[in-house]
Amino acid sequence: MAINRRDFLKFSAGTGLVLATDAKVSAAREKKELSPDAVGILYDATLCIGCMSCMVNCKKANAEPGGALYHKETAGQIPYEYEGEEQKYDAPTSLSDKTLCLIKAYRGKSEKEEGEGEFSFIKQHCLHCVDPACVSACPVQALKKQPGTGIVTYDKNRCFGCRYCQVACPFGIPMYEWEKSSPSVVKCQLCNHRIAQGGYSACCEACPTGASLFGKVTDLQEEAKRRLNLKAGDTYAYPVNHIEHGKTTEQVVPEYVDHVYGLEEAGGTQYMFLAGVDFDKLGFNPKITNQVYPDLTWEYVSHVPQLIGTLLVAGTVTRLVTQRMEKKNKDNESGE
Ligand code: SF4
Ligand code: SF4
Ligand code: SF4
Structure with missing residues (x-):
């Protein structure tokens, strides 16, 4: 089952940012x-x-x-x-x-090389x-x-x-x-x-x-x-x-x-x-x-998705929050 951005956001809201991956992720891969x-x-x-x-x-x-x-x-x-x-x-x-x-x-060019x-x-x-x-x-x-x-x-x-x-x-x-x-x-x-x-x-x-x-x-x-x-x-x-x-x-x-x-x-x-x-x-x-x-x-990918996913998604959320705070601070400064 594939999930899209909206499905993911719904899912993460309910579970605390655990990455949802394809249920059959550890099955054999088709080359x-x-x-x-x-x-x-x-x-x-x-x-x-x-x-x-x-x-x-x-x-x-x-x-x-x-x-x-x-x-x-x-x-x-x-x-x-x-x-x-x-x-x-x-x-x-x-x-x-x-x-x-x-x-x-x-x-x-090495030191010994000419030209x-x-x-x-x-x-x-x-x-x-x-x-x-x-x-x-x-x-x-x-x-x-x-x-x-x-x-x-x-x-x-x-x-x-x-x-x-x-x-x-x-x-x-x-x-x-x-x-x-x-x-x-x-x-x-x-x-x-x-x-x-x-x-x-x-x-x-x-x-x-x-x-x-x-x-x-x-x-x-x-x-x-x-x-x-x-x-x-x-x-x-x-x-x-x-x-x-x-x-x-x-x-x-x-x-x-x-x-x-x-x-x-x-x-x-x-x-x-x-x-x-x-x-x-x-x-x-x-x-x-x-x-x-x-x-x-x-x-590797099939065994640790939850851990990596949680870290990366948490990193993204942190980044977004930081960006918003920076913007808010700038807006406040320019309003002074
Ligand atoms: S590197 Fe070449 S092929 Fe790739 S997006 Fe740019 S122009 Fe297109
Ligand atoms: S010759 Fe010019 S256009 Fe062609 S690959 Fe080299 S840099 Fe790019
Ligand atoms: S992004 Fe990397 S792994 Fe994907 S097709 Fe390009 S070179 Fe290959």
């Missing part, structure tokens, strides 16, 4: 497989020039008035994060409730795991793996803020709107709303070099393996934007690290990576194995 129609992104760090067009277009595509990414003066124009009415702003350095897509840069040392960009957002830990951890199916596309979507109306998803995600992706009185979990939903209207991911549409490439996951997997078999120094016609749209750009083939990240990691992901620098150096947690993560977390 998810990659759908033949699954869509995703191949990010080739060797093609990325760090222009941040992907970040800008992500904000533009996902910034709705009233939403976390929206800033009325500059929505969708620059990837800065704004703070309150004073309009202090800065380029984001981490994913947040206001930033779903982030470009970071790595430069590595420039290694350099690479890396693009961070939800990996749309084939069998997502966030989905299996969510007690009310607010996070769902969509049949067909395999996109991991979020339904604010179901979520009651336990934040199991944040704990469960091995990649640290789901963010939370701490500052809002009615907060949501925030993460990339692969531009599901655009795909539903015949479009595709805004970050890939804006990418001028083909570094972020949209398509069917099976096609992207083939493309990634093909690139690893190319000879460094040769030229290759790299597909740009959408693998099915036929647009290409001729580039010299770099030395790739001989690995497609996401083919196997965490049981496989629909967002995959190629790079010229070891993935460990690009911020990928080396402790992430090829194990399907819900298999690791399932026992």
Whole structure:
């Protein structure tokens, strides 16, 4: 039995904030497989020039008035994060409730190395795991793996803020709107709303070099393996934007690290990576194995939901009460 936000509030009022979970939570879990129609992104760090067009277009595509990414003066124009009415702003350095897509840069040079040392960009957002830990951890199916596309979507109306998803995600992706009185979990939903209207991911549409490439996951997997078999120094016609749209750009083939990240990691992901620098150096947690993560977390999640749920919900309530008190104090001060 699934419960929604309203059911939960009724339930918690009667029982003292004990988290209600699916009655069959400890039953055996059904493993998810990659759908033949699954869509995703191949990010080739060797093609990325760090222009941040992907970040800008992500904000533009996902910034709705009233939403976390929206800033009325500059929505969708620059990837800065704004703070309150004073309009202090800065380029984001981490994913947040206001930033779903982030470009970071790595430069590595040991003292013994000569020349420039290694350099690479890396693009961070939800990996749309084939069998997502966030989905299996969510007690009310607010996070769902969509049949067909395999996109991991979020339904604010179901979520009651336990934040199991944040704990469960091995990649640290789901963010939370701490500052809002009615907060949501925030993460990339692969531009599901655009795909539903015949479009595709805004970050890939804006990418001028083909570094972020949209398509069917099976096609992207083939493309990634093909690139690893190319000879460094040769030229290759790299597909740009959408693998099915036929647009290409001729580039010299770099030395790739001989690995497609996401083919196997965490049981496989629909967002995959190629790079010229070891993935460990690009911020990928080396402790992430090829194990399907819900298999690791399932026992834990199914045995201690009441305790964690009570703590997290109590934390949220404390936060809300504190926010209201802060607001009341401010209102009182300004009224003096
Ligand atoms: S990366 Fe994290 S948030 Fe995204 S689907 Fe996988 S487990 Fe869920
Ligand atoms: S797929 Fe859409 S939401 Fe996800 S990072 Fe790209 S632009 Fe942002
Ligand atoms: S738009 Fe493409 S090239 Fe520019 S930063 Fe994003 S992924 Fe890199």
